[in-house]
Amino acid sequence: MNTLRKKILLQFFVSNGATAASFGLSIVLARLLSPSEIGIFSMTAIAVSFAHVFRDFGVVSFIKQQKELNSDVIASATGVLITTSWAIAAVLYLLSSYWANWFEEPGIEQVMHVLALGFVFIPFGAIPQAVLTRNFEVGKQAIVTIVSTTIYITVAIVLALNDFSYMSMAWANLVNILVSGACYIALRPPEVTMRVSLQQWRRVVDFGTGAMLTSSLKAIDLALPDILLGKMSGAHQVGLFSRANSTVNILNHIAGPTINYVALPYLARVHHGGHDMAAELKRVIAYISGIFWPALALTAVLAEPIIVLLYGEAWRESATAMVWLCLACTAQTAFSLTQPALTGIGRPYLSAIALICAVILKILFGILLYDGSLASFAIAIAIADLLTMLPYIYLLRRFLGLGLGDILEPLGRTAIVAISVLGVTLLCRELLAANEHPAFVVGLSCLIAVPVWYLAIRFTQHPLTREFSLLQAELGKRLTRS
DSSP: OHHHHHHHHHHHHHHHHHHHHHHHHHHHHHHHSOHHHHHHHHHHHHHHHHHHHHHHTTHHHHHHHOSSOOHHHHHHHHHHHHHHHHHHHHHHHHHHHHHHHHHTOTHHHHHHHHHHHHHHHHHHHHHHHHHHHHTTOHHHHHHHHHHHHHHHHHHHHHHHHTTOTTHHHHHHHHHHHHHHHHHHHHTOOTTOOSOOOOTTHHHHHHHHHHHHHHHHHHHHHHHHHHHHHHHHTOHHHHHHHHHHHHHHTHHHHHHHHHHHHHHHHHHHHHHHTTOOHHHHHHHHHHHHHHHHHHHHHHHHHTHHHHHHHHHOGGGGGGHHHHHHHHHHHHHHHHTTTHHHHHHHTTOGGGHHHHHHHHHHHHHHHHHHHOOSSHHHHHHHHHHHHHHTHHHHHHHHHHHHOOOHHHHHHHHHHHHHHHHHHHHHHHHHHHHSOTTSOHHHHHHHHHHHHHHHHHHHHHHTTOTHHHHHHHHHHHHHHHHHHO
16 A cells, blocks of 8 residues: 555656646747637647547546456457547548638648647557556656656747747647657557457447546536636636636646546456445545645635736636635535546446536526626536535445445545634634735635644544554654664
8 A cells, every 4th residue: 555655646746747847838838929829729629639538439448447458458449449549530630621610710720630640649659558557557657758748848849949830739749649659668568569459349349438428528517617608708707717717626737637547447456356445435535525625615715815816916806706616626526536436347337427417507507597797607507516416426325335424424524624724714814904915815824724724634533644644654764764
């Protein structure tokens, strides 16, 4: 278990290092390219990102979920992934002119041609990457991430400096795919050969269809608020809502990649090993909520100073949506492991039940409750996410053995911790002058809230207490050795 903790920690630093590097690249490119040039690439990426759901076809999840892997299974998975990827590449290439005409921007066609070409090469690195993830080979994947990210950033900047315009990002993306694929092939485990087969394609497709259904619904669920608000209001409120949503999800952007990396292969191992899935889910739900809920409570109280600090006065209105989006995110994080757990037991399609409910409810409440204000739309999203907890509760009880009482026990302790942080942040906000600089308000509030969070964890004997004790013991050993 200690080895797994070290691997998770390494993955956390590597994924966040890559995220920070990509953010740095976006800042540099914003100074080398015009908004319209970046916009051309972004508009193309909308279609390509959705196409990735169908390209993957659940094959990567299939690899991660398998109890035993052999060369025949891997060869069949490779065959299916090549088939779907190349088919999507052809579709993207053929539809590129139609997509460009829709936006009345000819440059989109060129970008999509290059991005479609990337789909031809993705399968050769995707399968080794999935096997390495399944085996928790974090060290090898860290090497690939460092090498590919460095080359991607270098190529993008060099091309932008040499007047490649919006094609800079397109060609850099293709080079990134080629480099990471070559690295994964070089570092692949012995059982991963480059043999291609369709011998067991039905087995792969049966699983992949359910996984793809869930992934496509999840993509729709994520895109739906922008689509709805854009239709009912316009670009201005979409921009404000996007800023509010991304701010609320800052912690998810930091911890999400690591959670997503570990969740499916780990829960699949728990299932295949005959261990108590319900007990493990209960423990991990407590860990995730114990970190996220207090952070969301703090974010809700400090919404306005956080928005002004990060984006400036022009974005202040975004804060009116953040309290409700924090509430929505609280519901989401409590059940964030349901999908990987259901996939881990070989039933990925069941997650579609909750996602269909979420999509329908967001459309319904979005239309009924929106009165022209950003806050009313955020309330609609929050109500939809809170009601979606009901199908998730059913799925956890029916298929994963986790009853309502089992869910409420860790969440009850987490709620006490979150309320403690909420109370001290409200008090701090009340005592500070209204004209205090946002940086001072946010900094002081966090400085006070963090120790309160820690003491509340200890006081409630939250499951995170064990992790703190293990961390202290490890630090004690290191200090003794030194």
